[in-house]
Amino acid sequence: MSQTSNLFSSYQLGALTLPNRLVMAPMTRSRAKNDGNVPTDSTVKYYVQRASAGLIITEGAQVSAQGVGYIFTPGIYSEAQVAGWRKVTDAVHAAGGRIFIQLWHVGRISHPDFHHGELPVAPSAVKPTGVQAYTTNGMQEIPAPRALETAEVKAVVDDFRKAAANAKAAGFDGVEIHGANGYLVDQFIQDGTNQRTDEYGGSVENRARFALEVVQAAADVFGADRVGIRLAPTGAMGGINDSDRVKTFSYVAEQLNKLGLAYLHVIEALPGHPMAPQPGQELVAAHLRKIFTGPFILNGGYTQETAEQALANNEADLIAFGVPFIANPDLVERFEQGAALNTPNPATFYAGGDEGYIDYPSLQETPVATEQ
Template sequence: MKLLEKTQLGNINLKNRIAMAAMTRGRTDINGLVGDMTITYYAQRSGAGLLFSEAIRISEEATGSPLTPGIFTDQQIEAWKKVTTAVHDKGGVIIAQLWHTGRMGHSIDRKGRLPCAPSPLPIRGMQHFTSQGRKDFEIPQEMTILEIKQTIKDYGQAAKNAVAAGFDGVTLHACNGYLPNQFLAESANQRTDGYGGCIPNKARFVLEVMQELISAVGSEKVGIKIAPFHSYGDMILDDPAATYTYLIEKLNEMNFAYVELMRRSTNFPSPEHYATDDEIEFFGRKIRQTVIANAGYDKASAEAELEKGIAKLISFGKLYIANPDLPKRFEKNAPLIEPDRATMYGGGKNGYIDYPLWDE
């Protein structure tokens, strides 16, 4: 079984080709500190060749959703050290996913401050989950050039903080409607300066952040997650194929470890003008770095994807919520548990660390 083969990512040896995708679970305290439950949660899942952490806020300004972790205070760094130590003690590898939510936030959970974005364009067609329930999205504040430059520096500092906390690397969360994704999409970016307009300008923010991350912690510790045809968060691009082909060509000129390539979700249909090509086939072959395929895979489809030879690893999200020992279950052809949707986001240990192992 290819999923269970050993492999290498950058200079890190992995015990299998299975990754746990980053998943927001909303279980920190109000200061963005992870606790004992989170230590247990990641330790339980350290049988994966690679763990991606839930999205971690790079700064206070990056805040979007309640009860999500940060990595910009000394206390947050110390809290994450306990998680990474627990994972390493079980022979696991864990990477921090760095997060700025941009316009995907609400002033309720931002101490009254409006979210920031490339342009003052609100998200349409959906609501945001806040600490006071679902709310319509607000019109964000347009970022100044100085704020853009500061945000890029914040990413670099967050990467240094993540390595100090014991993470084995960092990944730029550049999809799912968050800030880097917003710079790429015309539905969020109508700027007329050097960060908007033509495709090279719209891609500039992502490329400058990646260079900052590489400079901060070294090329072998850096990756990026993209989702070219995934429209979640009102991400509508005029020409996503051309935009992401350009982005990938420029990323290919950089020296870093991997690209996690996310397929579109059937829950968020793509606009009619989007290509129908399979993302792994269409974009994966263009990528020079190691490709990690993501979204919607089961054991059979993951094996088939690896057989194609484009992706070297497969990352699983929902399956890992209820199956902390997923590699073992794949190995034994054991039945998989369905997650309880009511406990996915927020709450206590129920639906978080109480799912049984196969041999229990």
């Protein structure tokens, strides 16, 4: 190959030196203990198997019990959770890897079953559309949430601060704020879900305030060069929408510039991907790339080839891969060697115990096909 590869060149991401530019995208795998939402020994193995990624970003981990919206998802607010994650970070570091935890509050994408019968909370009482809650009683209709009081919003910012401190105690290299996919931070940013009239709603300055305060809280704990944020400016999860996404997210990116973050991580999936923008929908990522002055990660449907193109075109500094990392623990080595990829099994993405979790073979474990 005459073309030089950027994917395998090292990169200074905030405080971390990465050996390559492949990031493992955050992915909920629904394998935590339901009792206490604690990561298990299988979680340790799962992340260790993927330690050759330039950076691992864990699945979303709830910052509080109030932030829970799914069964079997881990948290980072109890001692048992911190102890469970400590095993993960120790093992990933021993294997030579780097790992951030994604800090998550689902906001309105939840169900009273998770909250002793109380309503989930959100910026405003706007009911999600097109999604159901996955609870111990099966899939259930999601009701309209309760709008947080102003003082409660500040308390949630504090929950993120505590979660960041817990992440530090658990040995993570940094944190990613989950500002994407229609969850709480995104619900504050976009005006379809934020109809508040206090300092957290109305103007774009006010709607961005929660996100910026959360990021600042994490930066206070870790240093800004160990904090990133993920945004999905063209996402539609739960019916999230904004009247002017380019303007709204451009403002967020401008403000993030002031903080000196490790990175901005943007999902804008390529055409044909289930998360791709609707045909004709205005694209946002390229605007944010121009505005944001720090490291920029792109995600959504990338292959080795399209990732190399995106880096060569300066559309991003790093590319995050989701599903390819589920099915290929040694994705980096496979790309480097031009080896075939394993086929992912969607039936075990969110369920299945160890099956479809820690049993995808690495190249070394794959039997070499012999001619018959």
